[in-house]
Amino acid sequence: MSRIGKSPVTIPSGVEVKVDGNVVTVKGPKGELTQEMDSCVSMNIEDGTITFTRESDAPDHRAKHGLYRSLVANMVVGVSEGYTKKLEVVGVGYRAVATGQKLELALGYSHPIVMEFPSELKVSAVSEKGKAPIVTLESHDKQLVGQAAAKIRSLRKPEPYKGKGVKYVGEELRRKAGKSAAK
Numbered sequence: 001m002s003r004i005g006k007s008p009v010t011i012p013s014g015v016e017v018k019v020d021g022n023v024v025t026v027k028g029p030k031g032e033l034t035q036e037m038d039s040c041v042s043m044n045i046e047d048g049t050i051t052f053t054r055e056s057d058a059p060d061h062r063a064k065h066g067l068y069r070s071l072v073a074n075m076v077v078g079v080s081e082g083y084t085k086k087l088e089v090v091g092v093g094y095r096a097v098a099t100g101q102k103l104e105l106a107l108g109y110s111h112p113i114v115m116e117f118p119s120e121l122k123v124s125a126v127s128e129k130g131k132a133p134i135v136t137l138e139s140h141d142k143q144l145v146g147q148a149a150a151k152i153r154s155l156r157k158p159e160p161y162k163g164k165g166v167k168y169v170g171e172e173l174r175r176k177a178g179k180s181a182a183k
Contacts, residue, residue, distance in 0.1 A: 005041075005065030009050040009073045012080045017050060017072075019043055024072055028079025030140040031120065035075060041068045050076075078140040085149040087135045091156075091164035096133040098125035103135065107156040107166070121148055134169065 011017055015028040022037045037043065040061045044051045050072060054065040077083075089096045095106040103123050105113045117123050120139050127133040135152065139145045149168070158165035160176040167173065 003066075005052050005054070005062075005069045007069070009069065009076055011045075011048045011050065011076060015076055015080050017045055017076070019045070024075070026072070026075040026079050028076075028140070030079050030082045033075045033079060033141060035068075035071050037068050038064050041065055043068075043072070074142045078142055082138060082140050083142045083145045085137045085145050086169040087137075087149060087152055088167050088169050089133045089135065090158065090167065091132075094133070094156075094164070096125040096127065096135050098123045098135070103152070105152070105155065105166075108164075113155055115152065117148060118144070120144060135166075 015026065018025045018027075022039055023034060024037055024043065025032065025034045040055050040058075041064050042053050042055070044053070052065060052069045052072075054061045089105070089107070091108060093106065094108065095104075097104045101117050101119060101121075101123065103115045103117070103125065105115070107113060117137075120141055121144055122138040124136045124138075125133055126136070137145050137148050137152075153166045153168070156165045158167040158171075158173050160174060161178050163173050163175065
């Protein structure tokens, strides 16, 4: 059996989980999320925990067992605590300014890049003198936060020589030495 699929999901106080056919709805203080599940995986809610079982040992069913358990666990954590990703914009002249749901980035191109995000995602940018600007993404949807962060990072990935570009806060970059002096 799937080790991930076997472990139960605990429902914290203030979070409500409903199952309607094969659609799971999770409501909490941060928001509401829905996920459609495959019929091969069944969900059982009792005593504040959710357990998942699959109908057979077929490879497809085994794969979906752990998948749906993880998706529902991420939904429960998202509506109760929320998710946050921080990105650092490193480079001379690189800027990040957030106004409402828009993020304007100056990443060394001939034009500024303006990105617009859905209302479920909260975007903020902090610029301190002498430090790289930090863009913070917050939401109750883990997939939305991760995808938005990956999209911002893909605009200018960090390069290995000077480390310029957009990177996650705490990300370890593999640095290269560069040219060695002529002998």
